[in-house]
Amino acid sequence: MKKTLFVLFLVFALVGLVYAVDIQFWHAMGGERIEYFENVAKEFEALHPDINVEVQFNGSYRDNLNKTIAAVNSGTPPNVVQVFEIGTQMMIDGGIIVPVQDLMDNDPTFDPGIFLTPITNYYTVDGKLYSIPFNSSTAIMYYNKTMFEEAGLDPDSPPRTFEDFIEVCKALTVKDANGNIEQTGFTWPLHSWFIEQLLAAQNAPLVNNGNGRDGRPTECVINNAAGLTIFEWLNTLAEGGYLINTKFEDWSAARNLFMSQKAGILFDSTSNVASHKANAAENGYELGTCFLPKPADAPSGGAVIGGASLWIIDGNPMDEMEASWEFVKFLNSKEQQMNWHKFTGYFPVTKEAVEGLLFSGFYQEEPDHMTAMMQLLLSVPSKNTAGAICGVFPEMRTIIETKIQEMCNGEITPVKAIDEAAEECTAAIEEYNSIF
Amino acid sequence: MKINKKLLPYLLLIPTFLVIVIFIYVPAFDAFKMSLYKAGPFGNRQIFVGIKNFQQLFENPAYHEAVIFTVIYIITSVVITIFLSFFMGLLLTKELPGTKIFRTCLFAPYAVSPAIAGTLWTFLLSPVVGYLNYAFVQVFGIQVDWLTSKPYAFFALLFATVWKMMPFNMIFYIGSIQSVPSDLLEAATLDGASNFKKTFKIIFPLVSPITFYLVIMNIATTMFRSFAMIDVMTKGGPGSYTTNMIYKVYLDAFEYHKNGSAAAQSVILFFVMVVVTIIYFRFAERRVHYQ
Numbered sequence: 005m006k007k008t009l010f011v012l013f014l015v016f017a018l019v020g021l022v023y024a025v026d027i028q029f030w031h032a033m034g035g036e037r038i039e040y041f042e043n044v045a046k047e048f049e050a051l052h053p054d055i056n057v058e059v060q061f062n063g064s065y066r067d068n069l070n071k072t073i074a075a076v077n078s079g080t081p082p083n084v085v086q087v088f089e090i091g092t093q094m095m096i097d098g099g100i101i102v103p104v105q106d107l108m109d110n111d112p113t114f115d116p117g118i119f120l121t122p123i124t125n126y127y128t129v130d131g132k133l134y135s136i137p138f139n140s141s142t143a144i145m146y147y148n149k150t151m152f153e154e155a156g157l158d159p160d161s162p163p164r165t166f167e168d169f170i171e172v173c174k175a176l177t178v179k180d181a182n183g184n185i186e187q188t189g190f191t192w193p194l195h196s197w198f199i200e201q202l203l204a205a206q207n208a209p210l211v212n213n214g215n216g217r218d219g220r221p222t223e224c225v226i227n228n229a230a231g232l233t234i235f236e237w238l239n240t241l242a243e244g245g246y247l248i249n250t251k252f253e254d255w256s257a258a259r260n261l262f263m264s265q266k267a268g269i270l271f272d273s274t275s276n277v278a279s280h281k282a283n284a285a286e287n288g289y290e291l292g293t294c295f296l297p298k299p300a301d302a303p304s305g306g307a308v309i310g311g312a313s314l315w316i317i318d319g320n321p322m323d324e325m326e327a328s329w330e331f332v333k334f335l336n337s338k339e340q341q342m343n344w345h346k347f348t349g350y351f352p353v354t355k356e357a358v359e360g361l362l363f364s365g366f367y368q369e370e371p372d373h374m375t376a377m378m379q380l381l382l383s384v385p386s387k388n389t390a391g392a393i394c395g396v397f398p399e400m401r402t403i404i405e406t407k408i409q410e411m412c413n414g415e416i417t418p419v420k421a422i423d424e425a426a427e428e429c430t431a432a433i434e435e436y437n438s439i440f
Numbered sequence: 441m442k443i444n445k446k447l448l449p450y451l452l453l454i455p456t457f458l459v460i461v462i463f464i465y466v467p468a469f470d471a472f473k474m475s476l477y478k479a480g481p482f483g484n485r486q487i488f489v490g491i492k493n494f495q496q497l498f499e500n501p502a503y504h505e506a507v508i509f510t511v512i513y514i515i516t517s518v519v520i521t522i523f524l525s526f527f528m529g530l531l532l533t534k535e536l537p538g539t540k541i542f543r544t545c546l547f548a549p550y551a552v553s554p555a556i557a558g559t560l561w562t563f564l565l566s567p568v569v570g571y572l573n574y575a576f577v578q579v580f581g582i583q584v585d586w587l588t589s590k591p592y593a594f595f596a597l598l599f600a601t602v603w604k605m606m607p608f609n610m611i612f613y614i615g616s617i618q619s620v621p622s623d624l625l626e627a628a629t630l631d632g633a634s635n636f637k638k639t640f641k642i643i644f645p646l647v648s649p650i651t652f653y654l655v656i657m658n659i660a661t662t663m664f665r666s667f668a669m670i671d672v673m674t675k676g677g678p679g680s681y682t683t684n685m686i687y688k689v690y691l692d693a694f695e696y697h698k699n700g701s702a703a704a705q706s707v708i709l710f711f712v713m714v715v716v717t718i719i720y721f722r723f724a725e726r727r728v729h730y731q
Binding site for chain 2: 249410
């Protein structure tokens with residue numbers, strides 16, 4: 005009897021294993037978010053017992069992308085991959101993905117209108133939505149209200165224009181007898197993303213052909229009037245010693261400078277608003293948030309979304325594809341998006357999640373979470389605020405960051421920096437286009 | 441049985457060969473092949489361009505800068521490390537109290553991986569919390585951006601590299617100095633030779649086989665293992681100031697996804713190492729005194 009039961013159990017287990025679908029989800033969210041995703045996968049598996057989700061954390065966005073490239077080239081692609089927003093053109097050109105639009109069109113139960121428009125505007129190219137938005141962010145300005153008060157500034161009116169910004173930084177900067185900086189006005193991670201945001205805030209493009217949205221870009225146009233204003237503004241701050249630059253894209257160094265109250269203002273992603281608030285409470289200063297500044301006389305633009313989206317990789321069996329679609333829909337469900345937003349600060353990408361958060365009174369208690377959202381929703385929708393689409397974004401970003409660093413070190417003038425940046429970026433774009 | 445005995449060595453070598461072929465020869469062959477193509481990041485577009493990748497590299501000023509920086513970096517770090525470790529080796533063979541403790545402590549940097557070494561030095565030189573930075577400010581009174589400004593990023597990298605390579609050299613030198621016959625030194629003392637003469641005319645030439653070996657090992661380290669330290673400390677910056685050839689291969693392959701150009705660069709690196717090794721063995725070996 006026992007033997008028969010055991011055999012029957014084995015048969016059922018085998019049947020269960022055979023009919024269960026295994027999908028792989030590769031992401032780049034580290035720290036506490038690793039455990040968060042493990043729990044999300046378990047919640048999903050409870051709802052869908054015939055699907056197993058294997059969650060893998062692969063390091064940074066770049067490491068995750070490189071691993072995906074290697075896996076695709078070796079014939080063992082994952083199912084769902086999180087790729088940063090600037091990889092959009094590269095992923096489309098790669099020919100290895102299933103556009104989400106196709107899956108949406110085949111699923112009558114799914115309403116594509118639930119997504120926030122500025123976010124789908126980014127990931128829609130030629131009228132097709134290629135990837136599912138998941139963790140979107142914009143750049144906001146964090147400032148130390150306590151330090152503002154100490155410097156004699158009004159903590160409730162942060163600088164909104166470049167000109168005011170310079171004045172505020174001047175007031176915040178404290179130097180000792182030798183001219184060494186004890187406390188400075190402003191710090192940021194020397195990341196080209198902020199430059200792109202500042203361009204969009206003035207409704208200016210980064211590349212030609214409608215910011216890459218009318219067709220493949222052939223030229224980098226950062227050396228337009230808006231770009232030059234940004235470079236000159238940074239140069240003024242650097243010359244006066246009102247800012248501290250970090251190494252390229254060094255988010256943690258900039259955060260540390262702000263959190264240790266060595267700098268009064270920080271540009272950072274809204275995805276860290278939760279941890280900034282916790283840190284402010286721990287270290288006894290009051291945190292303020294506001295939109296990025298722009299020159300007083302520039303046209304109004306908006307914010308470009310950053311963060312990443314989820315791509316569904318081609319070449320997997322049909323049942324895995326359907327399971328991936330279910331998983332991705334689950335991640336975008338109202339409750340999941342609300343939890344993700346509260347846990348991090350990344351926007352909820354669906355309207356129902358936003359409504360849920362609003363009506364539950366969340367934003368009354370946590371107004372800083374709302375800052376980035378408002379900055380996004382108050383943006384002027386245009387090709388410039390939809391975000392640039394270009395295949396060599398990583399290289400362009402390094403070029404721009406290099407030129408800014410050389411300019412702030414006093415080696416070249418702002419005009420030369422921005423013209424050289426435009427030239428080198430255009431060369432990189434032309435090289436990329438030669439392959440296609 | 442006779443056949444078995446003849447075949448046995450070859451059979452025992454098969455596992456090693458399998459590993460070498462799969463992990464070294466096949467990728468190397470792929471790299472050579474890839475250097476003749478321009479490919480899209482996902483490999484779906486491959487255009488045969490022959491030696492165009494190499495031509496573009498030779499005309500690229502950024503590549504010239506990387507080569508020049510590599511040469512300067514290697515020469516300064518190897519020269520400083522060799523002389524410093526020789527000097528330390530001399531001191532540690534002097535039969536003073538506590539030499540054993542010093543040897544253990546001084547060997548510690550070798551046990552640490554290059555990435556950790558880079559992290560440690562980043563922390564020590566941090567403008568906000570670094571101990572070494574603080575000491576520098578107290579002694580010299582100027583605050584320097586160690587990792588983000590032009591000459592200092594190179595110095596920071598140099599400190600970390602020398603610190604990392606020195607223990608390895610030192611241990612070899614200690615062993616080698618101890619094997620110098622003491623009657624030679626006694627005879628020299630009787631003849632009235634100064635310490636300086638004894639060191640550089642007797643000891644240094646007699647340890648030249650070790651120097652020969654250590655120089656080539658150090659060159660290999662600064663060419664290739666320095667990648668971890670550069671990536672952790674400066675990321676090749678400020679700008680591309682501390683980008684050497686191996687870091688440039690990484691950037692072109694994994695950040696900019698220019699696989700053809702990166703493969704061409706690694707082919708060039710291969711030939712550079714071949715040439716350096718040949719020249720070194722031909723010319724430098726003549727100056728080595730073997731006992």
